[in-house]
Amino acid sequence: MAHARGVLEVLGEGEDLSEGERQAGELLTQVADQDVKIDEEGRFHLRHGVTKDRVISVTDLEMRHGRKSKHRCFDGYKFHVSEDPETEPITGVAMGWASEHDAESLPQMVDDDTEVVIGDGVYGTADMRAKMDAEGIQVVAPQRPAGRKGMFTKADFRIDLNQATCRCPAGATASPAYRRKDGALKGFRFSRADCERCDLKVQCTRSPYRIVNLHSQEKHLLTAREFQGTEDFRALYRLRPTVERKIAEMVRHGMRRARYMGMRRGDLQALFTAAVVNLKRNHVPDSHRSPPGGPVAGPRGGVAEGTRIVTPKAGRVTPLCGLR
DSSP states (O other): OHHHHHHHHHHHHOSSOOHHHHHHHHHHHHHHHHHEEEOTTSOEEEOSSOOTTOOOOSSSTTOEEEESSSSOEEEEEEEEEEEOTTTOOEEEEEEEETTSOGGGGHHHHOOTTOOEEEOOGGGOOHHHHHHHHHTTOEEEOOOOOOSSTTSOOGGGSEEETTTTEEEOTTSOEEEEEEEOTTSOEEEEEOOHHHHHTOTTGGGTOSSSSOEEEOOTTHHHHHHHHHHHTSHHHHHHHTTTTHHHHHHHHHIIIIITEESSSSHHHHHHHHHHHHHHHHHHHHTSOGGGSOOTTOTTOOOOTTOOTTOOEEEEEEEEEEESSOOO
16 A cells, blocks of 8 residues: 555656556556545554445456345346347347446336336336336336334335325324425334234334334335235236346356456447347247247236337346456
């Protein structure tokens, strides 16, 4: 770190730096500061946590840390794929940061004709549902349960945003307790007296009273939870697994490894690979094709024929060689 600081001081004093020297100085500054901080006495200390958009390679500056799951990490990129689940062509591909949430790529996967998006739970965030709803697109994705295992979740409470009331599984009703700065409802708090005499308290909370917090886009989550319990949801969601086959096929054609550095060239690799997969699909004899929507597809869940449906999915891409 001392040597890096010395180089930066020399570069800082230079008046006529070339573009390459200036970029090298900026990169050195970012790499030097992202993991280490200096206290008032000039001593170096490691930073706690991981810096956002942390540069992990000085060779490929767009490569990032990513997570496949809570316990599985990778370095590289994500590639995003969307397809028409009924005829099964790939309709969109894009490379993205490994560190970004899968749902952040969804606006790139839809177009002006898209009316329905069918994805797994990562695409069902409240903010993304609100964004897609503003564009007239319905998001069909399951709501992931939140809360302690074996305890009542928010889905077990009957929330009425119009009446600003919340009823618990035991039948007690709470009034609004928290509001945002703009006056919007933020949460409910049940009375201590109701909670202490409730027979279901051990399944509800370990605190003296239960608090139910609301998302700023809670109305979209409520609508999604209600729709999730219907036959229409189950019929539509049966169309989603077809995109998993496209991810697997693109991986077989080399998309697990990035052949080039940078997302711009990675986009080309994804486009070429998707084109090959689509060409193969077009040349498969009709006798060998799966039925439209795949072998498990059922009714369209109340969606009219001709509705433009898209199913997105993300996969991971790691460098062909270890780059640092």
